[in-house]
Amino acid sequence: MSFNEQFDQHGAWRREFALRLKLLAEWMKDHDLLDAAVEERLQRLETQVRSDKVMVAFVAEFSRGKSELINAIFFAGYGRRIMPASAGRTTMCPTELGYDADVPPCLRLLPIETRLQTQALMEWRMVPEKWTRIDLDVNDPAQLAQALEKVGEVRHVTQDEARALGFWHDNSPDDNPLVGPDGLIEVPRWRHALINIAHPLLKQGLVILDTPGLNAIGAEPELTVSLIPQAHAVVFILAADTGVTKSDLSIWREHLITEGNTTDARLVVLNKIDTLWDALSTPEQVQAQIDRQRATSAEILGLPESQVIPVSAQKGLVAKVTADMALLQASQLPALELALAQGVMGPRQKILRTAVDAGIAELRVEAGRAMHIRRRDLAEQMIELRGLRGKNVSVIKHMRSRIEQEQTEFAASGAKIHAVRSVHLKLLREIFHLLSTPTLKAELAELTAALKQPGIKLGVKKAYGQTFSRLREGLQKAQLCSGEIQAMLTVSFQKLNADFSFSLQAPKEPELARYVHDLAQIERSHLQYLGVSNILKLSQAGFSERLMRALATRLRVVYESALGEVELWNKSAASQLDAQLRERRRNFGRRLEAIERIQQAASGLDERIAEIDAQEHVLDELDAKLHALTSHLLGGPLLQAPAHDSPAASVHAAMVAVA
Template sequence: MSTFLDLTQLSATSLAQLDQAQHSRQKVAHHLEAMANTLSTAETEGATASGPLSLAPQVETLRSVADNLQQGIFRLVVLGDLKRGKSTLLNSLLGERLLPSDVNPCTAVLTVLKYGPQKQVTIHHLDDSPPEQIALEDFKQIYTIDPEEAKALASKDQAAFPNVSHAEIEYPLPLLQQGLELIDTPGLNDTEARNQLVFNFLQDCHAVLFVMDATQPCTLDERRYLQNTLKDRGITIFFLINAWDKVQSNLINPDDSEALASAEDRLRGVFHTHLADYCPHQYDQRVFEVSGLKALRSQLQNDPEALAQSGVPAFLDSLFKFLSQDRIQSELDYALHKAQMTHKQVWAAVSRRLPLLDEDLDLLKEKLVSVQSDFEQLQSIRDDFQTKIRQTRDQESQAIADSFKTYILNLEITFDEDFVAAQPDLEFLEFLDKNNRAVFYTSFKRAFERYMNDRLAAWEFIAKQDISRAFSELNEAADEYRVAYEQVVEVMNDKLLGNRFYAAGHRYDPKEVQLWADILKDVFEAIPGNMNGAVGQFNMFWQSVMQTALLVIILQVIGLVFSSLFLNIFAVLLVGTGVFVGQAEYVRQEFLKATRTEFAKYLPQIANEQWEPIHQSVQRCFETYEVKVIERINQDIASRQGELNNLVAQKESHSIQVEQESQRLQTLEKSLAEMVQEMEGDCQLKN
């Protein structure tokens, strides 16, 4: 029997909340499916009555949101450098020695842990090879390597298993059965292919668990990864400062309470300085001092007191609270919003249809002709907004591409100062030793990659601010176009419905048209990836667009510079070897001077050649925006035209039973309203 039961007892409340959240997910998904089925049935019935209401887009949206909720998965990506105890910590969370966590071996492939009724490991490959199933024990033996070997491979930019994409472990564990998927990643400085795979998981995760080591607080690689990969991405990060118990064991006198308190305070200050920006206003709920090894031992030894002291239960409580309240609530709110908007759209369509049911066919056709100019006005407003988007696209893509060019050309000026921060551990004298020259070459190349990554990340931050500003301005413009759109819609409604009575005896009230403004607002805010007004969420979209372009730049720079750099530097340094051999400072200065000179030769070429890829990447952002927004406006126009055309077609083909059809449409709207009302109650989580 799994000893994880001890941990669940300590976190019983949080686990109950997580279970309730999963239950709410399924209930809300059921409501959405019911609404979609109701609409689909109504459209089918309408085909033989007064005609469909053109609600296919709403049906598709409801089912898509329901599918996402029904998956019921909380995906957590675990990041951290080598020898940070990630596997040990994960084992302590799982309550099983599922991953290799001895002193030396470390997991060498990205591993997805998920629930399954039976123990099973599936190896996925990067080529066309079919997935391979192996035993768990075989996985532990085959796909783990010594950390020193991992570092050696990393220095050569090689993967231990270059043909393996990732491993998938299914296991019948209580925590995984709660809907959690844990993605265990290799070290931060892995191969480019592996980094891309990690990035793909990051785009679809609920949170990141970033594991650090209390005895090596905030290393340069960790700070760089946080800055370049995670900052401002809209991802919630939990920082687990592992091996906190070693702070005491590393003291000269472990029993000196004052020395321990002083050492812990200094460490907390260091971590707070570097991590506070990633969890503003929630530092205490996102940063935890833990001991994965103590937690795992305490579970294996059935020692709840030691388990509580490990810090792991406190972390789990905070994590489960986030998942079962904050994260889930945002998902449920989004689903409820879509349901409410669907009901409003149906209400509006029914409200437009009811007064026209008993309309004389010839008069209805005349009215249809009378609003054609209004439809043309709606299309004109759409076209004007599209032109505005394209003007902004051209202006911003030009400005940002130009800023990139200027930025690249200026790198020579700050090269010495900036590059030093990227290569603090380089042993420059190794270059003069032909036996160590290959090792130095690889180390220097990786340092140069870090330098370029840092410089491009700095520029990207500025570019994202510019793009965010441009989208904010577009949103303000969208409000103006929406007002004009609403005014035309109100004129159309007056032509079609003015001075009319509903079949059920309710008079058309022009004031109710104002409620339709909510629907039109939704039309104009249909922005991809929730980019509207949300810089953090927008950043992941920007990153996915820009990543390929920036990667090409890095590879091009390295290819150009290193093709001739080492020969030139070697020639310069060889002249002084008789006098200066052993003088590292001279070697360092000459090396940097030669690197800067060689680098500067290619900056104009890089700036010119990469201007177009950057320009196209920025354009892609606005083109995606344009496609989604204009598509939504087109749907609204087509839906309005479809409603009228369908009604005319039905009247031409047969006589409509007005009272019966009126009852059907009102029943449809009422049933949807009741579903939304019931859904509102299920979307309110109990704390």
């Protein structure tokens, strides 16, 4: 199955899952099983599945055929080139292709002059009016292709302007661009491009990151320390006729391989194998030459040969457009698509499936707990009512008095529950403080100061190490605090269970260790970036400030995610208390109503016992339905709607079958 086919299947599963989840939420709401914590868990699951993105970054030095490869894999259906792929440099700025339903089809371009300001790329995304926008007609391939040519636009600037923009370095003259006869230097016109089109794969969550050559990557720190490290797969393109050049090796070592990271999600494409097709050589001789280049490239890059894939993107595109199957096989493009499917979609689906299963299992426990409370209350009422059979009026009157006394005593539980909540919130404030934006800013102050020092910053690696040590300690303190709260909740819930016959259970403690792992990944990508070649760039105030803003933006995402976990945990504990208080109040009301009916009519007792029997049967049905509905969302292979049905139709059929 090709990457495109597997991505189609993944998209069908995501849509079907989201519909099943929505119908589950409606069913739970109809049966009063949707408390605040369960509702938030459902919303999070739906958001996670609907917004799940798979980013594939294509990285190469210029003229390696990168844009042509993107055309061949993703856009051959247009019957022509969409990404500009003529001779010479065609992609001058990093380009992201994705889909946002809230934005019309368009190309947005961020002017290169924004480099003179300190905002990180992520911050510029929040200021759409600063981008140049060009509307796209997705039904007109010619207009689409013409508009996308703008990503290759350049400007000619003076040496001073090039230096300020980060394209000229006095300390590394070999890396500087050529100076034209007029004394001007060619630089990209745009800093970043965002392409929003409703391509089938992009609509399903694929994001393609097309990056320019070594100089452009090095000049934009956010690419190396944020975007490329977060990509689910990186496709690194070499030219078959040149193999691994010096600049190729620089990109690989400085930007794609970080210490402690595996290379499993790195694919190397040996492109342009058609340049080795030689009418004077036999097919066996041509293949031997390709195999030699493949083996040599794998050895230099430290990869197994299986991760170096020879391809002709140009011939693959032509073959797809002309439906020439023999040429398509000769281009070896299907082998690359298969490797992408296995290397990207397989692990990505597994990660999402694991997260979804965990969320559904917790949701099932929380909803099941509400039904358990109802079942226990019905059982208590049944014992109480059966004990009244054959009893006289005074006994029944005494029973009413006892229920009213229990109700009065139960009212006192409110004060105890309020006390538990107060202590809980007091302890939570410490975690909220540890994970707050002001705390993060304070922890970064020392590193910010180190990066702001003038000149070469030789002590910056040490400052990074100390900063990340403090950040890890902060997360570990937050985990210790959550452990204390968990212990307090367990003891408090046990006491409330004993005193008031509740069935409270402390919710699962948030696991903050995975955010420590995220910190380690961020630290590695930054330390890798601070190699010898970039130490000189750090002497520029604007460059080091952009690097700092990029770091702060990425860390803020980690802290906000950790805080979200803690807030959900808190909400789950509070919702349990609210749900059980609500159910207990209802229970008292039902018991008093039953006694009143028994006092008014002799047949009232038997009627009420029959009603409780019926309610227990309804609970059994609800339990079975909950199990069936959640089983549709748990485990097993990825769901795929039949070809003749829409996802909505197949979900509706499943829900009807369960009901």
